[in-house]
Amino acid sequence: MWESISEITFAVIGISFIGGLVFFARYSEKKKWNKGVCPDCGSTLVLNGWMIDSQGGRGWTCPKSGCDYTAWVSYNIDKKAVQGN
Numbered sequence: 001m002w003e004s005i006s007e008i009t010f011a012v013i014g015i016s017f018i019g020g021l022v023f024f025a026r027y028s029e030k031k032k033w034n035k036g037v038c039p040d041c042g043s044t045l046v047l048n049g050w051m052i053d054s055q056g057g058r059g060w061t062c063p064k065s066g067c068d069y070t071a072w073v074s075y076n077i078d079k080k081a082v083q084g085n
Ligand SMILES: [Zn+2]
Pocket: 038, 039, 040, 041, 042, 043, 062, 063, 064, 067, 068, 069
């Protein structure tokens, strides 16, 4: 399967890179979602039923008028909050 050391090295770098991207995407979503609290005004974010895309991504918005903070979540970081609704 592996022809040479350079192919193994390439594969390892590739897998690490993808893993890093996933980790970073999850981390930035987690930061944006902020445990379901709007970082701008402190209100509890609301999950809008119509803001669920075909990929399963969920749009959480701030209910306070004038504050249109929105956090898109596609990883399972909001599982507890979704079940609580
Ligand atoms: Zn807000």
